[in-house]
Amino acid sequence: MDFFDVISARHSVRTYKSDPVPDALIQQCLEAARVAPSWRNGQCWRFVVVRDAQVIEQLAGQRIYGYKINSWLRSAPTVIIACAEPGESGQHEGLPYWAVDTAIALEHLVLAATALGLGTCWIGGFNEATVRQIVGIPERVRVVAYTPLGYPAEREGLMGRAVKVIARSHSRKPLEKIVHWEQWRD
Template identity: 55%
Template sequence: MDVMEAIAVRRSVRKYSPQPVEDEKLEQILEAARLAPSWANRQCWRFVVVRDPQTIARLAQPRGLVTQVNRWLKDVPVVVVLCADPRRSGTRHGQPYYMLDAGITGEHLVLAATALGLGTCWIGAFDEAAIKGILGIPAHIRVVALITVGYPAERPALYERVMRAAAGSARRQPLSKIAYCERWGKPMASSERTREQG
């Protein structure tokens, strides 16, 4: 699968088959993450790969209303906890670049996983202090996201279909709205493509 195909077929997967993820595939997706570009090549990212079901169950315990939506996390085969050390990245005009570095490496991992037939989901709604406590992550490290990894279940769960519909997950803005030509506000000539799927 080439990168354009991986981009096109990727979607968030929230229900996984019990089939375990092979060590080699995990290594491959971490390798894809490792090769990502970063601020001054400082590679501020760190990954905690969690496969122990008991630890995953603890990570999934909802803390507060927002994290309730991610109860499904308890059944996933692998959680990659994406961390960053802000001291190893930069800040420019008040923008902390560790978030960008982490985002790039995370999406490398996600697309590589897609190309290998694995499903993933970015998770931003989590309790950072709780995750850090469970995994022994040092105080100066930030947890940027959790990324679930596993073989997709044959059919998404009902709650997942509801969630997709509620979030309008397949909808994307048309290029004419988001990409400008030469200056802000001037649409590109051929920019009518939209993404609608599922």
């Protein structure tokens, strides 16, 4: 797939086929993350690859603000948890670059997955302490986000369709609203 086709094909997938993702494809996605740029090339990112259905069920069962908002995650055959070793990155003027580095790497992974015909969805709705406890992540490591990885179902399920409507997922601000040429103008 041409790069710009990959960019436009990527969207959040919330319903998956049960088929497992071949290890070779998981490796290709991880490799795309591995080569991402980072603060002083610190490469602070770490990934936990979860294929155990019971563990995925635990991740999916978390309540956020009282609701299991990501219960749809249980259909995914794989979840990749993106973490950071903050000590291997830095801060500049209060900006924590471990989060930036890890987000860049995860998006590399997401785009690679799209190019391989796999679905993903950024997930920020989780409880960090719970995720740490579920997969044994130590206290010094931050959990930045995670994504399911799998073959998209033929048809997005009810939950996926509802989230797309609520989040107005197809809509994007026009360039005029987000770009300033030469000087910022309010």
